[in-house]
Amino acid sequence: MPEEKIRIGIIGANANYGWSMRAHLPALLALPEYELTAVCTSSSVTAAESAKAYGARLPFHDYQEMVTHPEIDLVSVSVRVPLHHDMVMAALDAGKHVFCEWPLGANLEEAQRMASLANSKGVTNMVGLQAQGAPAILHMKDLICHGYVGEVLACNMTMFLPGVLQRGLSMPWMADREKGGNTLTIGTGHAIDALCFCVGEFKEISAKVATQVTEWETSEPGKTVPVNSADNVLISGTLVGGAVASAHIATIPWHGSGWRMEVYGRDGTLTASSQEMIQYGNITIHGARKGEDRFVEVPIPDVLTHIPSDVPMGAPFNVAQIYRTLGQAIKDDSKTMPDFDFAVDRHKLLDAMEQSSMADGKTVTL
Template identity: 45%
Template sequence: MTTQQPIRIGLIGANIHQGWSPRAHLPALAAHPDFDLAAVCTTRQESADEARAAFNAGSAWNDYNRMLADADIEAATISLRVPSHYEPTTAALRAGKHTFTEWPLGRTTEEAIEMADLARERGVKTAVGLQARANPAIAHLRNLVADGYVGRVMTCHVRLMREGVLSRDSGRTWQRDNELGAHTLTIACGHTIDALCSVVGEFADVATVVSTQASTWHESDTGQDLPVTSPDNILVSGNLQSGGVGSVQIGSTPWAGSGYRMEIYGEEGTLVAVSVDSPQMQQVTIRGARGGSNELQDLTPAEELHLAPEIPGGTAYNVGQLYSRFAASIRGTANGDALPDFDHAVELHRFIDAIRQSSDEGQRVAVA
């Protein structure tokens, strides 16, 4: 938070009736003192006007190119379905706007590389929506490991098992297509493994299974049974660059999931984090033991790790945390260096490519 003038930002994908924006970006920006929600844009003027009124935005647009031509707008957020990220993101970069795009950055790694290269060429700041690593509890775990709480990390594991509804309306069944880039491997696994790596460091290699267990979804409003090519279960094991070993299990199950759990075991201690869902969505409880004790004790994130203001609805808070880091990056102040930018997104895209390659080839693969 700052006494400087707020950064004027425009949000592309501001429909208040569906998607991620009304749950996360719109409330986060409306509450954030570092930003002025200067503009909102949807494909229809009526829905843009609704978003403007609901979140007190400065202006409403039905054409993002016209919105981006406004010289008073300094930054842009792109919160759309993954296949639609590329065009408005490149338009924002070419317009010289600092740009925040949701994860996955692109439908493919090639798209992500092109956007990261363009951002570097234009000299603008970028952010990608990997907000799990901005969760105060995950940031606290990262600091604890870096400060030697567990000593050398020997082994770690993270698991996220979610309810995966097999009956969906036609507005959600598009995610069944693997080629569109929005599924359990890219989204749930991407967020979860990125948070793990932010704490324990990167993987050196992986051996994986990427599987589609639910081969059909029922489309509730049309009555059709549709074929599914998107993966819904991912298993990853590998060596960390630091010398330890790690494993990951991500699953979308037909019925009740068991939530999220991260475990880190070192030569001098243990850390455990649990939540009802991914730390991208929810706050996390952390516990630890060290110094010869086998009893886990509650640990509380340091107050300075809470960068965002209180935001109505728990889902928006960690997105607000990223916006705090985005503002710091734009202004060149402290906390900006910890922001996941487009170059970081490319690295994660490549990691996911390695996970898929290992599964396809049935062999261990080095992580670039």
């Protein structure tokens, strides 16, 4: 007898634009353990279009109706950050399992409320820090844990991507730091999560959170919006294991160099790089050990890919990897990672960066 599928409803499932269209929908349609049961958008017209395009039985334009529907097991929230809290809380109140994109909330307090309710409801939950599902990042972590570089002494990470010089034309809401979607929360959140996943958590941290571009253009010719959200984040600190670490994440250049992480140990060095954002870019690993004279590319074992071969590369790939992990946890009635409690810890790390920056770079102990 075939195993029952997990019936999922996606909030933010517009068929014409958005992260769901780019990542969630292609990922879920390729995973046999899921049934795309429902889609929810902001209007009945686009909801019907999306349902037809992706084969969902139930179109909604009111998320409250979708999250309370008895034929939904799991709710996925993939909308703008300021909308996460109310939608997630409604789904949790309805007793549904929940996946929410990163950042979990627009601030730490929202994230804490969501995590608290998820725990009290006893439902399986996950936050979309999908770099933790990337085969290359999984392999990087394994190599470090199994001594490829020996004792980790230092780690450096950079991520320079095209961003705010272009972004303001279509996403002016991100100019306001209170909305919770910017280079600190999104770009730095994803990148620093990958660093910590591989080499360990920060024990203490110092940071500079800066806004270098203070006006964005809008879609209305000649009109600009003031900006107070971050576009540059510089970090230095000490990890729990004793290594020192630094990072610079920026979204201001027209042409960025992409993402790169370097890990230096007593017995060797590992580097990982991508031309895109860490969470969906194609990552290449190189390494060199003590006594070797040059870096060589390190192959990524196929066993770290847990999804069908027809999942598209790019944005859907790592999303599918963590959806598979989530699906297994739902079937096993168990916790999974990264969950909402984990997301709260990441929000605390971002808050520590802001606290340090506001205190002229004073070191914050975590």
